[in-house]
Amino acid sequence: MIECRGVSFSYDGAALALDGIDLNIEDGEFFCILGGNGSGKSTFAKHLNALLQPDTGTVCVNGMDASDPELVYDIRSTAGMVFQNPDDQLVATLVEDDVAFGPENLGVESAQIAQRVREALKAVGLVGFERHETHALSGGQKQRVALAGVLAMEPRVLILDEASSMLDPRGRKGLMKACHALHERGMTIVMITHFMEEAAEADRVAVFRAGRVAMLGTPDEILTQADELARLNLDMPASCCLGRALRAKGVPVHAQVREADMVAEVAQAYTERSEAGTAGQSSASQSEIADGAVPADNEDNASEPVIEISHLSYSYSLSARERRRWHKRSAVEGASNKQTLWGNDPSSPWALRDVSLTVCRGEFLGLAGHTGSGKSTLVQHLNGLIRPQEGSVYALGLDLSSKKDAAAVKAKVGVVFQYPERQLFAETVAQDVAFGPHNLGLSQAEVARRVASSLARVGLDLATVGDKSPFELSGGQQRRVAFAGVLAMEPEVLVLDEPMAGLDPAARGDFLELIDRLHRDGLTVVMVSHSMDDLANCCDRIVVMNKGAVFAEGTPAQVFAHADELKSIGLGVPAAQRMALALAKAGVPLRFDGLYTVESLAVELSDLLLGCADGPSGASHRADSSASAREEGC
Numbered sequence: 307m308i309e310c311r312g313v314s315f316s317y318d319g320a321a322l323a324l325d326g327i328d329l330n331i332e333d334g335e336f337f338c339i340l341g342g343n344g345s346g347k348s349t350f351a352k353h354l355n356a357l358l359q360p361d362t363g364t365v366c367v368n369g370m371d372a373s374d375p376e377l378v379y380d381i382r383s384t385a386g387m388v389f390q391n392p393d394d395q396l397v398a399t400l401v402e403d404d405v406a407f408g409p410e411n412l413g414v415e416s417a418q419i420a421q422r423v424r425e426a427l428k429a430v431g432l433v434g435f436e437r438h439e440t441h442a443l444s445g446g447q448k449q450r451v452a453l454a455g456v457l458a459m460e461p462r463v464l465i466l467d468e469a470s471s472m473l474d475p476r477g478r479k480g481l482m483k484a485c486h487a488l489h490e491r492g493m494t495i496v497m498i499t500h501f502m503e504e505a506a507e508a509d510r511v512a513v514f515r516a517g518r519v520a521m522l523g524t525p526d527e528i529l530t531q532a533d534e535l536a537r538l539n540l541d542m543p544a545s546c547c548l549g550r551a552l553r554a555k556g557v558p559v560h561a562q563v564r565e566a567d568m569v570a571e572v573a574q575a576y577t578e579r580s581e582a583g584t585a586g587q588s589s590a591s592q593s594e595i596a597d598g599a600v601p602a603d604n605e606d607n608a609s610e611p612v613i614e615i616s617h618l619s620y621s622y623s624l625s626a627r628e629r630r631r632w633h634k635r636s637a638v639e640g641a642s643n644k645q646t647l648w649g650n651d652p653s654s655p656w657a658l659r660d661v662s663l664t665v666c667r668g669e670f671l672g673l674a675g676h677t678g679s680g681k682s683t684l685v686q687h688l689n690g691l692i693r694p695q696e697g698s699v700y701a702l703g704l705d706l707s708s709k710k711d712a713a714a715v716k717a718k719v720g721v722v723f724q725y726p727e728r729q730l731f732a733e734t735v736a737q738d739v740a741f742g743p744h745n746l747g748l749s750q751a752e753v754a755r756r757v758a759s760s761l762a763r764v765g766l767d768l769a770t771v772g773d774k775s776p777f778e779l780s781g782g783q784q785r786r787v788a789f790a791g792v793l794a795m796e797p798e799v800l801v802l803d804e805p806m807a808g809l810d811p812a813a814r815g816d817f818l819e820l821i822d823r824l825h826r827d828g829l830t831v832v833m834v835s836h837s838m839d840d841l842a843n844c845c846d847r848i849v850v851m852n853k854g855a856v857f858a859e860g861t862p863a864q865v866f867a868h869a870d871e872l873k874s875i876g877l878g879v880p881a882a883q884r885m886a887l888a889l890a891k892a893g894v895p896l897r898f899d900g901l902y903t904v905e906s907l908a909v910e911l912s913d914l915l916l917g918c919a920d921g922p923s924g925a926s927h928r929a930d931s932s933a934s935a936r937e938e939g940c
Contacts, residue, residue, distance in 0.1 A: 307331055307332060307333040307334075307335070307367070307368055307462070307463060307494045308329075308330065308331040308354060308365070308366070308367055308368075308385075308463070308494070308496075309330050309364075309365075309366040310327050310328060310329045310330070310353070310363065310364070310365050310366075311328055311363050311364050312326055312327075312328060312362060312363035312364070313326070313327040313328075313350075313353060313360045313362070313363035313364070313365055314326055314327075314360060314361050314362045314363055314517075315349060315353070315358060315360050315361050315517075316361060317349075322517050323346050323349040323517050324346050324349055324350060324353070324360070324517045325346075325516065325517035325518050326363070326518065327346075327350060327363070327517070327518065327519060328519070329512065329519060329522075331494065331496060332494075333368075333462075333492075333494055334489070334492050334493070334494055335494055335495075335509050335510065336485070336486075336489045336494075336495045336497070336507070336508045336509045336510075337494070337495065337496050337497070337508060337509065337510055337511075337512070338496075338497050338498075338499060338504070338505045338507075338508035338510070338511045338512070338525075339351075339496065339497070339498045339499075339511075339512050339513075339514060340498075340499070340500070340502075340505055340511060340512070340513045340514070340528075340538075340540055341513055341514030341515060341520075341538065341539075341540075341810070342515070342538060342539030342540065342810040342812060342813070343539075343780070343781050343782055343808075343809060343810045343813055344780055344781065345514040345515050345516065345517070345538075346514050346516070346517040346518075347467070347498045347514050348390065348467050348468075348498065349517075350514070351387065351465050351467045351496070351498055352387075353365050353372065354367060354372075354385050354387070354463070354465055354496065355367070355372075355381055355382050355384075355385035355386070355387050355463075355465065356372040356373075356377075356378045356381045356382060357387070359372065359373050360372075360373065367381045367384055367385055367463070368381075368384050368462065368463075370384070383412060383459065383461065384461055384462050384463060385461055385462070385463040385464075385465055386408075386456035386457075386459050386461035386463070386464055386465065387456065387465040387466075387467065388449075388452050388453050388456050388464075388465070388466050388467065388469040389452065389467050389469075390467045390468035390469070390471060390808055391725060391808075392445070392448035392449045392451065392452040392472070393448065395452050395455070396440050396448060396451060396452060396455075398440065399439055399440060399441070400436070400437055400438070400439060400440065401427070401432065401435050401436055401437070401438050401439075401440055401443075401451055402423055402427075402436040402437065404440055404451055404455055405422075405423045405426055405427060405451065405454045405455045405458050406419050406420075406422075406423050406458065407455060408455050408456065408458055408459040409422050409423075409458050409459055412459060419458075422458040422460070423436075423454075423458055425457075425458075426454035426455070426457040426458040427454050429454065429457055429484050429487075430450040430451075430453050430454045430457070430480070430481075430484065431450065431477075431480055432447070432450055432451065432454060435447070435451075442622050442623070443678070444677045444678040444679075444681075444682060445472040445677065445682070445724055445804070445807075446472045446473045446474060446477050446676075446677025446678065446836075447677050447678050448472070449469060449470075449472045449473060449477075450473075450477070450677075452469075453466075453469060453481070453484075457484075457488075461493075462493060462494060463493070463494040463495075463496065464485070464488060464493055464494070464495050464496070465496045465498075466481075466485075466495070466496070466497045466498060466499075467498045468498055468499060468500065468808055469481065469497075470482075470499060470501060470504065471500070471807045471808045472677070472724070472804070472807060472836075473677060473836065474675070474676045474677050474836045474876050474877060475836065475838065475876065475877055475878035476676060476876030476877070476878075477676070477677055477876070478501070478504070482504060482507060485497065486507070495508075500540075500808075500809070500810050500811060500814075502529060502540070502541060502542060502543040502544075502546075502563075502811075503543055503544075503565070503881075505525060505528075505529060505543075506525045506529060506543055506545075506563040506564050507525075507564075508525060509524070510522070510523065510524060510525075511523065511524070511525050511528045511529065513528060513535075513538055513540070515538050520538060521534065521538075525563045526563055529542055529543055529546060529563045530542065530546055530561050530563065532546070532550065539810045539811065539812035539813065540810065540811055540812070541811040542561075543563050543564075543565070544565070544839075544881030544882060544885070544904060545561070545562050545563065545564060545565045545567070545568035545569075545881075545885065546561040546562065546563055546568075547561075547904045548561075548568055548572075548882070548885060548904050548907060548908055549561030549562055549568055549571075551904060551905060551908035552572070552908050552911060552912060552915075554908075555908060555909075555912040555916070556912070556916060557575065557911065557912050557915045557916065558575070559571050559572060559575055565881070565884065565885055565888070566888075568885065569885055569888040569889055569892060570892070572889060572894065572911060572915075573889060573892035573893065573894055575915055576893070576894045576911075576914060576915060577893070579914070579915055579917070609666035609667055609668065609669065610666065610667040611664045611665065611666055611667070612665055612666065612667045612701065612702055612798065612799055612830055613664065613665035613688055613699070613700070613701045613702075613719075613799065613832075614664050614665075614698075614699070614700045615661055615662055615663050615664070615684075615687070615697070615698070615699050615700075616662050616697055616698045616699075617660050617661070617662055617696070617697035617698070618658055618660070618661040618662070618684075618687065618694055618696065618697035618698070618699060619656065619658055619659050619660055619661070619695065619696040619697055619854075620656070620657050620658040620683055620687070620692065620694065620695050620696070621655045621656050621657060621695065622655075622657055623655045624655050626695070628655075656680075656853075656854045657680050657683040657854055658680045658683055658684060658687075658854045658855075659680075659853070659854040659855045660697070660855060661680070661684065661697070661854070661855060661856055662697075662856070663849055663856060663859065665688075665799070665830060665832060666830075667798075667830055668828065668830055669830060669831075669846045669847060670822075670825050670830075670831045670833070670844055670845050670846045670847075671830075671831070671832045671833070671845060671846070671847050671848070671849065672833055672834075672835060672840075672841040672844070672845035672847070672848040672849070672862075673685070673832065673833065673834040673835075673848075673849055673851065674834075674835065674836070674838070674841055674848060674849070674850045674851070674865075674877055675850060675851030675852060675857075675875075675877070676852065676875055676876035676877065677876075679851040679852055679853060679854065679875075680851050680853075680854040680855075681803070681834045681851050682724075682803055682834065683854075684851065685721065685801050685803050685832065685834060686721070687699050687706065688701060688719055688721070688799070688801050688832065689701060689706075689712075689715055689716050689718075689719035689720070689721055689799075689801065690706040690711070690712025690713070690715055690716060691716075691721065693706060693707055693709075693712055694706065694707050701715045701718070701719050701799070702715060702718055702719070702798065702799075717742075717746060717795050717796075717797070718795075718797050718798045718799065719797055719798070719799040719801060720792035720793070720795055720797035720799070720800050720801065721792070721801045721803070722788065722789060722792055722800070722801065722802045722803065722805050723803050724803050724804045724805075724807055725807065725808070726784075726785050726788035726789060726805055727776075727781060727784035727785050727787075727788055729788045729791065730776040730777070730784060730787060730788055730791075732776065733775060734772065734773050734774065734775060734776070735761070735766075735771045735772050735773070735774055735775075735776050735779070735787050736757055736768065736772040736773065738776050738787060738791055739756075739757045739760055739761060739787065739790045739791045739794050740753050740754075740756075740757050740794070741791065742791060742792070742794055742795045743756045743757070743794050743795065746795070756794040756796065757772070757790075757794060759794075760790040760791070760793040760794040761787075761790045763790070763793055763824070763827075764786040764787075764789045764790045764793070764820060765786060765820070766783065766786055766787065766790065771783070771787075781808075782809070782813045782816070785805070785809075785817070786820075789805075789820070793824070797829070798829070798830060799829070799830045799831075799832065800821075800824060800829050800830070800831050800832070801831075801832045801833075802821065802831065802832065802833040802834065803834045804834050804835060804836065805817065805821070805833070806818070806835070806837070806840070814840075818840060818843070818844060821833065821844070822844055833845070838866070838877065838878050838879055838880045838881075839880045839881055841862060842862040842866060842880040842883075842901060843880075845862060846861070847859070847860065847861060848860065848861070848862055848865045850865060850872070850875075850877065852875045857875060858871070858872075862901055863900060863901040866879045866880060866883055866901055867898075867901075869883070869884070869887055880901070880902075880903075881904070882902040882903050882904045882906070882907045883901060883902050885902075885907065886898070886902045886907055889911075894911070894914065895914070896910060896911075897910065
């Protein structure tokens with residue numbers, strides 16, 4: 307289907323983004339591309355449907371030369387692409403018009419277009435959103451609209467450039483299910499991802515480094531090579547990490563790239579050990595693990611509150627009169643519990659509904675929730691970017707319904723949005739970082755001090771990057787400059803809305819370490835994330851949003867003890883906890899007296915499988931490793 311020979315490309319005529327790529331992708335193959343940020347993945351993907359032309363070499367798609375201008379139309383009809391950021395490819399104001407845009411330009415008949423739009427929206431779980439405005443959707447919902455727009459064109463090749471980076475766990479699972487269904491129908495899938503669990507589902511995997519193919523093979527051949535992956539800024543699937551940890555402890559199992567296979571092998575090993583009469587202890591049942599209501603509040607209320615939200619409701623579409631009517635109707639009919647497979651009720655006009663919560667000084671608060679659950683709307687209330695329609699928001703004692711107070715608090719509650727580098731705009735890095743402090747009316751000396759200090763805090767040197775354009779820097783450096791611009795305001799609270807989206811595993815780890823260091827330096831941090839592992843490792847407390855309301859609140863151990871409830875609203879649990887639950891269902895008697903990490907799970911399993919169930923390394927070791935993960939996992 308796709309044949310690349312000697313493909314090289316440079317954006318500036320000097321540095322090569324692609325350097326002699328030789329690669330075949332077969333018709334009907336599920337092909338995955340991995341690589342660190344800047345390795346050439348997205349540049350390569352744009353060659354596959356003639357968005358870019360190679361400087362040297364050839365790209366053929368279904369026998370058509372992508373460099374032939376007369377074949378560009380046919381190539382783009384054959385190979386449809388979903389970009390990493392959905393805002394880059396949404397073109398219409400309404401969802402159904404955006405999905406119809408591609409088929410219309412292919413000359414498809416009107417009746418057929420309507421059918422394709424319906425089928426595409428059904429495939430991505432957006433039935434009922436046809437008349438919704440695209441700009442008012444969440445990031446994950448926009449990504450699904452972009453995917454539907456490509457599916458409606460019925461391409462033979464589907465190219466996904468980090469298309470799952472903005473999706474919640476249910477959305478990622480839904481995307482993989484859709485990809486497998488299309489693959490079974492004969493479609494060629496080319497998926498670029500940083501999620502190793504997605505790569506494990508492919509037929510073949512290619513790993514890019516510096517514009518070249520560094521590794522090529524099946525998932526089993528590629529994803530188990532820990533040292534080589536680490537050199538390429540990648541990591542192994544959690545199942546492989548567990549398998550390696552067990553082998554290091556003397557357990558005779560093999561690292562598996564798929565969680566189900568790893569769980570099956572460990573369960574089989576336990577069964578054989580039990581039958582030999584050398585292991586056994588009582589197991590916590592699934593009902594005991596997830597019994598009871600999800601905790602609704604944090605027990606420690608002694609800390610000083612810095613943000614207090616009380617009965618906050620917000621709608622992007624309803625007027626004040628319409629909101630009153632809606633409340634009256636809801637009181638009579640009862641609140642709607644309708645929820646689609648992928649997300650929330652499309653008929654509900656509420657972005658937030660009766661939200662009450664407190665952020666305490668010095669804590670690290672995580673916000674989780676399915677796409678469209680209200681997370682981004684909530685965080686924009688925290689420093690007055692959106693002022694409350696109903697209820698109240700107080701930040702540092704200031705009432706954010708007041709225009710004057712909302713303006714004053716922006717210097718003390720800093721917000722870093724999704725794709726922080728898109729907040730950059732100035733000619734030089736120093737000017738960009740200085741913009742906020744300068745607008746505070748500070749002296750030149752104080753502004754200069756803050757610029758140097760904030761750049762140093764994010765690991766950048768003013769003398770090295772200060773005079774450069776921020777757009778000359780790498781993606782990771784741009785993101786650090788955007789962080790520095792917020793830190794230069796010297797906020798008391800740092801609010802982060804999916805700040806790690808699109809980063810490779812190594813860069814993601816660096817940014818989590820940076821955020822954790824800022825927290826240890828005294829900043830109060832509020833972080834929105836779809837990564838359950840990041841939330842478990844970093845946060846003191848987690849608030850889970852569902853359909854615009856607070857669904858759950860508590861410590862990571864409290865919240866993630868309720869896997870079934872979280873699954874019901876489209877979320878999951880950290881990978882180690884997920885494997886532990888699967889092992890428990892398979893009959894392995896785990897204790898579940900804490901939130902598992904890969905290491906603590908390996909310790910307990912090795913005790914069971916090697917006949918040391920009553921040894922000292924069980925619960926106590928798990929507590930030690932959990933504390934270590936909290937201190938060092940970020």
